[in-house]
Amino acid sequence: MDGAAKPEMGTTARTLVGIRPNAWEVDGKTADISRPQLPPRLCTLPTETKRLTLDLAKSIAIVVDMQNEFIHADGHSAQMGADVSRAREPIAPLVRLLPALRAADVPILWLCTGYRPDLRDVSACLAHVYSSGTRSGLGDVLPRRTDRTLIKGSWGAALVDELAAVASPDDARVDKVQMSGFWGTELEALLRNAGRTTLLFAGINADQCVLTTLQDASFLGFDCVLLRDCTATTSPDFCMRAAVYNVSELFGFVTSSDALLPALDAAVARPA
Structure with missing residues (x-):
């Protein structure tokens, strides 16, 4: 998510302080705090309600909770049924x-769930989500496992293998402790500093962590786009339908990777 340094201004070498486009240029005597915006890179695609034009220079993909604990056969979700x-x-x-997305210079942010080993960041209400008193919960060791459930750095908190294989060291990762990724994390600061105001949402569960994060993003003034085929839920079908409906009606736009891919290709091919 780091921006490249701007060319020198005048004859005095300047230092870039911060991340473009929200960066200053300074030297020993002057400070330029005008924060010039990155050149726009427009991309137009269909959504379920309207034809949408967005700026790739202001966009970022947020992939939520695609972790072993929620997806792998040995993860907590599968072992709980x-x-x-x-x-x-x-x-x-x-x-x-x-x-x-990377070819179009759209950064990727992995928003993941992960807790402290001492579980002091887990409220009683949140702990009850994972253990009602009759099943294994956060921090427990499940059958066929040696790591503790959803502890930061554990196998369960890692990205599922197929996505870990296509992740990049340049991607950002934010660990969250609530359903919404904005509570108690650096997520908003990362987005604001990088000038990313259009958020492309993917991941699981569509009606839980994806939706609550998307809702909070909308409340904070971000522009939200849900990639329907890149999100899913283990909840009943009506939960998915309700989540998609509410995004379209209240919080942003719904489209698909099939619609986005040709729009990205066209934007990349367009002369600067």
Whole structure:
């Protein structure tokens, strides 16, 4: 998400302080705080409600909770009885889409769940989500496992293998402790500093962590786009339908990777 340094201004070498476009240029005597914007790179694509034009220079993809704990057969969700085959549905479209986003200079941010080893960042209400008193919960060691459930740095908190294989060291990662990625994290600061105001959402669960993060983003003034085929849920079908409906009606736009990919290709091919 780092921006490249601007050319020198005048005859005095200046230092870039911050991340473009929200950076200053300074030297020993002057400071330029005008923060010139990056050149726009427009991209137009269909959504389920309107034809949408967005600026790739202001866009970022946020992929939510595509982690072993929620997707792998040995993860907590599967071992507690969830049909994780549905949670795996976004993998193939994301494997196709992520390289195209990078080719268009759209950064990727992995928004993941992960807790402290001492679980002091877990409220009683949140702990109850994972353990109602009759099943294994956060920090427990599950059958066929040696790591503790959803602890930062654990196997369960890692990206599922197929997406780890296409992740880049240049990608950002934010670990969250609530359903929404904006509570108690650096997510908003990363987005503001990088000048990314259009957020492309993917991941799981569509009706839970994806939706709550998207809602908070909308409340904070970000422009939100849900990639429908790149998100899924293990909840009943009506939950997915309700999430998509509410995004379209209240919080932003809904489209697909099939619609976005040709729009990205056209934007990349367009002369600067």
